[in-house]
Amino acid sequence: MVQINLPKNSKIQKGKYYKDNTGSNNIRKVNVYRWDPSTEENPRIDTYEVDMNNCPSKVLDILNKIKNEIDPSLAYRRSCSHGVCGSCAMNMDGKNGLACTKSHSEIKGDINIYPLPHLKVLKDLIGDLSILYKQYESVEPWLKTSKKSEKENIQSMEDRSKLDGLYECIMCACCSTACPSYWWNGEKYLGPAVLLQAYRWIIDSRDEDRKERLKKVADELKLYRCHTIMNCTNACPKGLNPAKAIASIKKMLATS
């Protein structure tokens, strides 16, 4: 159901203002979405003045600095800090991405940081991705084969190259939560991340379940809610193209 406005308990209020106490001459204002599950209050935007003279280059460095030096109550996910784990996916400057690979010098003016869009917030910048993980499970993302050879399952170089641009996906959910179709139909539409994974197994030459996989995904809601809005491809921090993967599935269905 299309719901443009946020529900009542999600309306954002003005939050606290943390003034700089280092006396730095290079200050940036960072606005961060905050919500504390232990209170009954609505979410708020806290503003931090951050000393940029002693801050490394990425947005994640700013968050670490805030957590370490200004406000330890700030909650966000992070792990590898090298764009491989996908934990620190969030909305920065109106666009989804990984905080650990996004340079703050790319952002003009104040830095606005929100959780990934249209998710139930667990705390501060942490959104609940359990629906997406369930959908991921539903495409059965593992190799299905009847062969039981002792040797490795060999693939030609040409077949292997078909997986390029698909296997690199780190399931950070930047694409799915950037997609307006996924916002409005998140429980039924699989979304770009899961469909890219579905295509990754459909196109794998070693997999013997292609027909079944295609049949399963060929659904008015699961697949065809994609209207080629292309927000997914614009958002992907790994430079992949979920829109193209979805179109490839549609094309396979139309031509088979």
Add this chain to the structure above:
Amino acid sequence: MKDKNPLSPHIQIYNWHISSLISISHRITGIINIIIITLICFWLAFLLFGTKNYELIFNFFGTFIGKFLIVGSIWSFSFQALSEIRHLFWDLGFGFEIKTSNITGLIVIFGSFILTIFLILSKNILL
């Protein structure tokens, strides 16, 4: 517990891209075009009831609102046609790279205005 948790902001904070802007415009012009086609059908039906009706509508098209409606609907059809061609290429599997889709997107936007002007001038619709 789930109802207690707030929903993170979405369309309120997300940046518009060329592709998302055209996508929503494609839908809106699609709905507008259906309404326009219905109105054209009514217009034709009116003509069956004699010259008086013809004059009424003819005079209406001479007013500012009437002219605006004509120009607006020509643009709406132009936009839809060009955007649909873009979609046909997508359906064939071409033009998914961000750069390509941005260029074709700009072609659709500017092309729709150029096509509108071209159609008006070539048919002297407003004269």
